[in-house]
Amino acid sequence: MISKTKEIIVDNFAGGGGASTGIELATGVSVDIAINHDPDAIAMHMVNHPDTKHYCESVWDVDPREAAAGRPIGLAWFSPDCKHFSKAKGGKPVEKKIRGLAWVAVRWAATVRPRVIMMENVEEFQTWGPLRKDGRPDPVQKGRTFRSFVNALKVHGYSVEWKELRACDYGAPTIRKRLFLIARCDGRPIIWPEPTHGDPESVAVKTGKLKPWKTAADIMDWTLQTKSIFNRKKPLSENTMRRIARGIQRFVLNNPDPFIIKVNHSGDFFRGQKLDKPLQTVTAKNGWGLVDPVLIQMGYGDPEGRRVLDLKKPLGTITAGGNKFAIATSHLIKLRGTCKDGQTVTSPMPTITAGGLHVGEVRAFLTKYYGSDIGQALDSPLHTVTTKDRFGLITVKGENYQIADIGMRMLQPHELFAAQGFPAGYVIDRDANGVKYSKAKQVARCGNAVPPPFAEQLVRANLPELCGQDIPIFRNSKQAN
Template sequence: MTIDLFAGGGGASVGIEKALGRPVSLALNHNPYAVALHAVNHPKTRHICQDIETADPIKATRGRPVFLLWASPSCTQFSRGRHALPAERQLREMGWRVLDWVRATRPVVVCMENVVEYLKWGPLNADGYPIREREGETWNAFVQAFRDLGYSIDWTRLNAADCGAPTARHRLFVQARRDGHPIRWPEPTHGPQTGRPWKRTADFLDWSQEAPSIFNRKKDLVPATMERIFQGFERFIVNDPDPYIAPPEAKISRNDNVDLVSAFLTQNNTGMVGRDVRQPLSTLTSKACNQSLVLAYMTRLRNNAVGSSLGDPLATICASGAHHAEIRVSAYAIKYYSEGGVLQDLRQPVGTITTRDRFAVVTIHGNDYVVSDIGFRFLTDRELFDLQGFNRDFLEGREYQIDLIANGKPLTGKQKKLMVGNSVAPPAAAAVVSAAVAPYSDESFSLPLAA
């Protein structure tokens, strides 16, 4: 058998099936919506909707021998983002439940995935916070428990982008085995040292999705979001000599005369500006809402005009009156940058006056453009799944189903984001399992099924 504990939306299962060429035998998860999503996409897998705390490994496996057990216990109790909150002891102890399954079913190979901070697993104080002086103490006991059961064990840190996923997700991977074969880890297939570039976020975005203007919304974007947008605008468009230009289908601004659309990603975390869409997506969290797309709609200035100072005479006014652009920071930028805009100091003279407000001038490949609008939107559920690795490229043309009815109701966006944010990136899981089962690619090897 092959088993996926904490199966969730199915990232590990997709990777396992890719590596082995056959369905996962058993998937366990306590969330009925996750089980429903997994079942739609893995119809040949037997599903158990039950908490691992109460599930009986022997009954679940029906006594059959287990070759591979994959487990990705809750990472929220160990991630850096939780340091200000007390831990939930039950979730923090899920690793021991995995060991219960290992002890009961004696799998040949065990693979685990978690955040890198899992290595700091240690005891908690009376208030529920980790005792810093005892970091790693519980992890060392956990490792020793595997060795006491006759397993060799090793661990490493892998980036999903190195395995061909369009997301830069750094995670801890653990491998334990009792067959005497050495533990192997996958070599990077993508990245600077491989001759194959990382997969780009841009290639998995739906450019036809509308990005509403950041201005004149019914409900203003919060100041922190506006600040990140303008900082990203400065870094990825104004100061980038070669900003990313979106494909033609991205021209859905309210303006009729858009010539170019430039794009970048904001990172909705404190202290982070954003990301170039030519890079892999940053790590998705359990809420999967930290990444947003920003589009700058740009119109080329006539005859490469560069404007003039307010102290100079106004250039010739054409009949349309549309060839003069005011180069100023918008009212929104003024509101959130009272000491001066990102693009120019508000205490300095502005550029040429016009009848229409413009945002800024950007020079791209020697041509000057005015930015007439800025769009902002969150990534869609489909984009998030594709970027995590559940895409047609990896699935060889098959589309991972995420729109389904569960318990008589459509799966909500919040539920989908929870599943994709908590999932294992399928290409990373496939790479780890492929390396783990490499000794068995030769039929002369036999499986050590006896306990």
């Protein structure tokens, strides 16, 4: 029997379950209702939130009064399609119908009056305004419709505030920035959660007030192999090779202290980032890859002729033939876009998109350089270090190396979901009936998802009573007009 006294939670535009997951992390229970028109999104939501009632239909086709069934609504979450507001849309015409999806929040406010409404969208949502005849936003009326939307909520008795937040500041290893709007009608103040993470170089982190940003390196699966960029059956495109070259130049050749990792592996523009920072925004068109450094052991008969060593452990047995060792340096590249620089794996991840796998990992494999030799036996005296220059010759912690190979792979869906802040056990590759998802569908769900830490922190701050916490006492709290 359905309780008509317990407050329920509704996730409109539920997608693959990012907001629902964050809400569940805060409250300890699944959202009561999830709505989305996309069967693939609902299927992923169902396998991860089996206790939720699912509506696979347009948000406009769901009657709020029928869905609520007389129960009070503590929270209604809305994440309407953002593509036709985003700057990533460029100068292309936009669809008025899609831009108007946000109005469904006013419908819920008018019919079932949720105590708290939360909405997530791109920053450009604030510029929502009428379109010209050519289908492009009218710059003269920028923000007019957004202001009307806010006023409509206020007319129904809600206090309304909005603010831009970054996912990396709340524990997700991505720099994804989003606009959040909060409206509430219970007279309590709107609370914006304080950041939990920050720049490792900031005073707040160094004094222990905040945790350091989680980085791209934290979510990388170093067990995955990278395929050499050379002698491929299908050569990489010229633009991809140029981007890789720019990354090698910046993050390997010109880097005095390359990022060293442990791995198990046997246009004219380059874009990337350091791995010691949060990953840039994860979108529905994933365009990021990785280049990484490893210590490898050469000449062991495997297909690649090398095996991986743990950098934290002593070197392996020295053989009569002599062990030849190498390291690999790592960074990320984006195979689409026009940004000219890259990033290391020690930075947060960039924004992940839903349109495809376009984020790559590039690994530059370096071998010890001793003149004409590739390496040497460790039980022999150190070979003479020459001053003769070689292409790709670099110094790592005082020792000379040269590039022996460069590998590149695309980041995989489980890495991208981790970058968004999803918990490790989140099911992304199959639905509730065991039907497998393609990688493209997995990435699409990921890029369209709300990073769960956003929803978790916003709910904890504004609805502590739903999270098993006491309601703070606020002085001078006024009933919303």
